[in-house]
Amino acid sequence: MIRPTTTGAARLAAVPAPGNGETVPMSLRSVHLVLPGGVDDPAAPSGGNVYDRRIALDLPGFGWRVRRTAVPGDWPRPDRTARTELARALGRLPDGAVVLLDGLVACGVPEVVVPEAGRLRTAVLVHLPLADETGRDPAVAAGLDTRERAVLRAVSATVATSDWAVRRLIAHHGLDPGRVHLAAPGADFAPLAPGTDGASxxxxxxxxxxxxxxxxxxxxxxxxxxxxxxxxxxxxxxxxxxxxxxxxxxxxxxxxxxxxxxxxxxxxxxxxxxxxxxxxxxxxxxxxxxxxxxxxxxxxxxxxxxxxxxxxxxxxxxxxxxxxxxxxxxxxxxxxxxxxxxxxxxxxxxxxxxxxxxxxxxTALGGWAATARALAAVLGRLPQGATA
Structure with missing residues (x-):
């Protein structure tokens, strides 16, 4: 059932202690969330941007302090300046840092992401395979596929937003099924729409x-x-x-x-x-x-x-x-x-x-808390330096 989502510190007060029913403070680990530069632009709303913003709000409720980095650029085919900025952002992170990259940023630049995948605990969130998003020309689609495949095979985990997408990514890119995970979007509670005349x-x-x-x-x-x-x-x-x-x-x-x-x-x-x-x-x-x-x-x-x-x-x-x-x-x-x-x-x-x-x-739709919970579980299990 859809329920109003509680975000941030309101869910951080305490969690059950194992075995005794008491509560203990929840300590937060850090995840570096790397997003496209336009994620907050009201003139360019998208489902991916909404998803990214919501998980940034809700992950703290499941034990993760979110450190956002928005990288401007024409993703997934950025210019040299954008690639350099992404490389600097990743290069500044300490070994073993937990990183969640939006696939629009990560999947088109294996030359930036793959060299860092061995020292970081990295997951990529794929909202839509790049070839579906921007690859209407077959040659362009093939090139994007190749680049996306290199990234997803190098990182520790891939997160997809539907069962269909999980199956598609595994089959299309030959990924290890154990490293591809589902975190479906949530839906906010909303009043019933009165509509117009019921039809028109x-x-x-x-x-x-x-x-x-x-x-x-x-x-x-x-x-x-x-x-x-x-x-x-x-x-x-x-x-x-x-x-x-x-x-x-x-x-x-x-x-x-x-x-x-x-x-x-x-x-x-x-x-x-x-x-x-x-x-x-x-x-x-x-x-x-x-x-x-x-x-x-x-x-x-x-x-x-x-x-x-x-x-x-x-x-x-x-x-x-x-x-x-x-x-x-x-x-x-x-x-x-x-x-x-x-x-x-x-x-x-x-x-x-x-x-x-x-x-x-x-009444049966899941809320965004379930999305954040699924992502938190993936982040908590990330190994370091997973390479296919």
């Missing part, structure tokens, strides 16, 4: 990039202008400005300017308001390790229509009594997406069942 308010929360596939959603909606609906696409457009421009042109060409809105990024109360007005969450990605926007919607009782890629089916999950709280369609199948949308709009009983399943699923 669509919401897509995702960065505006080809991987998120908003153009597929626009094309599907263009075939059903006879129906009453509006769609908000919430997400930053700065990662791929040319795609964002093409998407806006596509919206205009279909005559949907008054019905599909690209709002830009939203955080805090503005994002909460977007969810509150939604009747259906739509995610049309071609690759997702997990899909945190899915569980953010389900935490508010909002059903989901999503592509069945990567860890998305895990995020959607099932209600405790079995029903799936949404609709899953194959990626890159415009007919299936269109049919699912028409089914949602045209079948009141389907909408009722999906809303009931989403509200039931909401």
């Amino acid at each position: 308010g669509l919401l897509c929360v995702a960065a505006v990039t080809p991987r998120k596939g908003q153009h597929r959603l626009v094309d599907a909606l263009a075939t059903m202008t006879d129906l009453p609906w509006t769609c908000r696409c919430v997400g930053g457009a700065g990662q791929d400005p040319s795609y964002a421009a093409r998407l806006r042109a596509r919206i205009d060409a279909h005559g949907l300017g008054g019905r599909v809105e690209l709002t830009g990024p939203r955080t805090g109360a503005a994002l909460d308001a977007a969810y509150a007005a939604a009747d259906l969450m739509v995610l049309t990605s071609r690759a997702e390790t997990y899909g945190m926007a899915v569980t953010e919607a389900l935490a508010r009782g909002i059903p989901v229509l999503a592509t069945a890629v990567g860890g998305v089916p895990e995020a959607v999950g099932r209600a405790p009594d079995g029903p799936v709280p949404g609709l899953l369609v194959p990626p890159d199948d415009p007919d299936a997406l269109t049919a699912a949308l028409r089914g949602w709009f045209g079948d009141a009983e389907l909408r009722r069942r999906l809303r009931a399943a989403a509200r039931a699923r909401r």
Whole structure:
């Protein structure tokens, strides 16, 4: 069940002493958390950044003092200045220091990370394999794969955010299964979304990039202008400005300017308001390790229509009594997406069942404390100098 998350010192007062039920003070060990420079940028929100910020807040509750280092750069393919800064940051750490690196920073620069892996207790947190994130060109993808493989084989542990991602990394990179661990994202407690009329308010929360596939959603909606609906696409457009421009042109060409809105990024109360007005969450990605926007919607009782890629089916999950709280369609199948949308709009009983399943699923979602607990366990078992 989702519960409000207690962070920081509030959980540090005491822990049970082994065997006698008494309590003893918890002493904190240090972990050096190495993050991309834009992790706190409100203009570029992402699931990975949210995850990184939350574990920085919650790890102290499980015995780890977090020392953050944010390294500016165009990760995962940084310039010389960024690589030098990362090398200096790692080089300053004492032998045996515990280090958790965001995979966006670590996986593209084996020439920096691998030489340090022998003396540090190092784990890499992979939010999304680099080839899925930035490797649309096959040659680029192959190069990123090679670099990522070198890093993940050298470090002491790899942390992934879904069971699918654990299996993918083990199989794709030939990693030791004993060194690949799961720490799934949590979901914050949130009030039920009132929605609009129960059907017509669509919401897509995702960065505006080809991987998120908003153009597929626009094309599907263009075939059903006879129906009453509006769609908000919430997400930053700065990662791929040319795609964002093409998407806006596509919206205009279909005559949907008054019905599909690209709002830009939203955080805090503005994002909460977007969810509150939604009747259906739509995610049309071609690759997702997990899909945190899915569980953010389900935490508010909002059903989901999503592509069945990567860890998305895990995020959607099932209600405790079995029903799936949404609709899953194959990626890159415009007919299936269109049919699912028409089914949602045209079948009141389907909408009722999906809303009931989403509200039931909401009560079973895990919180961020479980994520921090899983990471703390991995950090506590890190050996030094593990090399495949």
